[in-house]
Amino acid sequence: FNTVLARVKTTALEAYQHQDLPFEKLVEELNTERDLSRNPLFQVSFAMQNTPVDTVQLAGLNIQPLQREEGTTTRFDLEINVIENAGALIISCIYNTSLFRKSSIERLLGHYRQLLSAITASPNESIDRLPLLTDEEMQQILTQWNQTTRPVADNRPVHQQVEQLARDLATQTAIVSESKALDYATLNRQANQLAHYLIKAGASANEPVTVLMNRTPGLFISLLAILKAGCSYVPVDPEYPPHRLAYILADTKSRLVVTSNDLHHRIENFGGSIVNIDELTATLQHCSSTDPALPVKQDDTAYIIYTSGSTGEPKGVEVSHGALANLVAWHRREYRPGPGDRSTHLAGLGFDASVWETWPYLSAGASLHLVPEALRLSAGELWRWLVEQKITLSFMPTPLAEAVLAEFEPDNLPADGIALRVLLTGGDKLHGGLTPHVLPFRLVNHYGPTENAVVATFTDVDARDKQEPPIGRPIDNVQTFILDRHMQPVPVGVIGNLYVAGDSLAKGYLNQPELTAEKFISNPFPDIGGNRLYNTGDQARWREDGNIEFAGRSDFQIKLRGFRIEPGEIEALLKQHAGVQSALVTVYPSQTETASQRRQLVAYVVLETGARCNE
Numbered sequence: 001f002n003t004v005l006a007r008v009k010t011t012a013l014e015a016y017q018h019q020d021l022p023f024e025k026l027v028e029e030l031n032t033e034r035d036l037s038r039n040p041l042f043q044v045s046f047a048m049q050n051t052p053v054d055t056v057q058l059a060g061l062n063i064q065p066l067q068r069e070e071g072t073t074t075r076f077d078l079e080i081n082v083i084e085n086a087g088a089l090i091i092s093c094i095y096n097t098s099l100f101r102k103s104s105i106e107r108l109l110g111h112y113r114q115l116l117s118a119i120t121a122s123p124n125e126s127i128d129r130l131p132l133l134t135d136e137e138m139q140q141i142l143t144q145w146n147q148t149t150r151p152v153a154d155n156r157p158v159h160q161q162v163e164q165l166a167r168d169l170a171t172q173t174a175i176v177s178e179s180k181a182l183d184y185a186t187l188n189r190q191a192n193q194l195a196h197y198l199i200k201a202g203a204s205a206n207e208p209v210t211v212l213m214n215r216t217p218g219l220f221i222s223l224l225a226i227l228k229a230g231c232s233y234v235p236v237d238p239e240y241p242p243h244r245l246a247y248i249l250a251d252t253k254s255r256l257v258v259t260s261n262d263l264h265h266r267i268e269n270f271g272g273s274i275v276n277i278d279e280l281t282a283t284l285q286h287c288s289s290t291d292p293a294l295p296v297k298q299d300d301t302a303y304i305i306y307t308s309g310s311t312g313e314p315k316g317v318e319v320s321h322g323a324l325a326n327l328v329a330w331h332r333r334e335y336r337p338g339p340g341d342r343s344t345h346l347a348g349l350g351f352d353a354s355v356w357e358t359w360p361y362l363s364a365g366a367s368l369h370l371v372p373e374a375l376r377l378s379a380g381e382l383w384r385w386l387v388e389q390k391i392t393l394s395f396m397p398t399p400l401a402e403a404v405l406a407e408f409e410p411d412n413l414p415a416d417g418i419a420l421r422v423l424l425t426g427g428d429k430l431h432g433g434l435t436p437h438v439l440p441f442r443l444v445n446h447y448g449p450t451e452n453a454v455v456a457t458f459t460d461v462d463a464r465d466k467q468e469p470p471i472g473r474p475i476d477n478v479q480t481f482i483l484d485r486h487m488q489p490v491p492v493g494v495i496g497n498l499y500v501a502g503d504s505l506a507k508g509y510l511n512q513p514e515l516t517a518e519k520f521i522s523n524p525f526p527d528i529g530g531n532r533l534y535n536t537g538d539q540a541r542w543r544e545d546g547n548i549e550f551a552g553r554s555d556f557q558i559k560l561r562g563f564r565i566e567p568g569e570i571e572a573l574l575k576q577h578a579g580v581q582s583a584l585v586t587v588y589p590s591q592t593e594t595a596s597q598r599r600q601l602v603a604y605v606v607l608e609t610g611a612r613c614n615e
Helices: 002-016 023-030 102-121 135-146 158-168 184-200 217-228 242-252 261-267 281-285 321-335 353-362 379-388 398-407 513-519 567-574
Strands: 044-049 078-085 088-095 173-176 181-183 208-212 232-236 256-259 273-276 301-307 315-320 342-345 367-370 393-397 422-426 442-447 457-460 478-483 496-502 520-522 532-542 548-553 558-560 563-565 580-589 599-607
Touching (some): 088 102, 135 478, 158 184, 158 217, 158 321, 158 353, 173 184, 173 217, 181 217, 208 217, 208 242, 208 261, 217 353, 232 242, 242 301, 242 315, 256 261, 261 273, 315 321, 321 353, 353 367, 353 393, 393 398, 398 422, 513 520, 567 580
Parallel strands (some): 173 367, 208 232, 232 301, 256 273, 342 367, 342 393, 393 422, 422 442
Antiparallel strands (some): 078 088, 301 315, 442 457, 478 496, 496 532, 520 532, 558 563
């Protein structure tokens, strides 16, 4: 602080040398754009008066300062006046009520007072390390807004929860596709048979097993079977390019790949064992249908999902059974899915939301309806399908949810109404003013990185509100922190880096201990959220009510239609082409009016000398 003080003193003394220059002349010479509602040069004024203030005393009169009336015009957006009197500082503030709330100004003055106290106590401390928050604010931000601890109602691995349902609700419908439906007893029996087959094929405890399948009932049988076999599943989207599929198989050291007839050709050259469930129908009938009695610990890996990596290769996020159980328990407590509910499965297999769409419902006895491929990107047809199928709970990536809400018209609803009671969304920034209508269902916005078992925060949204909604508050047993670069909490309204802690954190990145150590760091507040803290790379700020407002990325990562994309990964692949010298990938607004396609990826390339664009 002493260094800054000396610099300010020098600047002020130099300015005094030109104090005779009329303000009007300065404005004229600078030729700034004039606006009668604003000062032409600056909008914040700070003035300090340290000359003695004489107390006026008149016989028979009580003299008091004249208070400025509210509603009068201000000269600046913000004006702070400091008067030194009798060894104390008297601070007053005049502000534009169109820009600032009274509570914001009170907080600002409190931070100023806190800063002055810290300066006098440590005048040689670097300014960016001086504390702004009062003890009361620290208590509120760190403790009160992170009071999320709650016992997990059922912390068993999800496959064991499904096994219980197969006994209690054997005939309840579990999976519904366009051509097939499975009840819980059939789902569990076929998963058991496949699990025993995998065990005989050499699947060992905690071994990753890759799944390459389309969204059919067979997919969910396979996922359940892999967990029952004591393994972790690695979902691979059928749309992945060959090099990405090859990288995942190599990185996980997969010895087993579960697939089906329609995708078998994608892995014909795989050196391990290919388990084609369509070719094993007869064989599986002879396998045991009993639940495998294999021990599974909370810290064992349940699944590994690969996300885009800035180095040019994706990274595998390992999520434990304990983290998955916490997500499932929170979801079931918050949204109350049960045997009478019909939920949807829409997300691609490589998107971590597919995990969220699956286990909270199959562990609760709900019916999981697979959205037909032809409807996944058509908002109007998807909405009509939701109504016809009497869906009660559904997740949609943010752009698609916005497009569906744009289609919502109360006058077009069936006479008996709709069954939908909760529409969940997340994966991108949700806009305000999505519809002028009151929704007959609950709309909930969610935020969460893959490294925190899909969901970290949530909040209910009024779709009529034109203000952009926040990403909410942390879910059960998850804690959130917004910190500056010195890992100090930032005040309400100030943008900082968003960190996540708690029981939903992933174990780390597969085969990348350095990256794991870089992203999963020591928690400076271990009494709140445990010893580990995940750096999301996102920026955010607190609102006054404790909700978190998303403020963008601190790096170059892109969120597009629910997927995390590292432009560097695409750029690295483009530069592998012999004709490309350099490349840049960014997001560009699309010319289409379809909300679900509002933004698109665009690559700019610089060609090598002599290269042609048609190569």
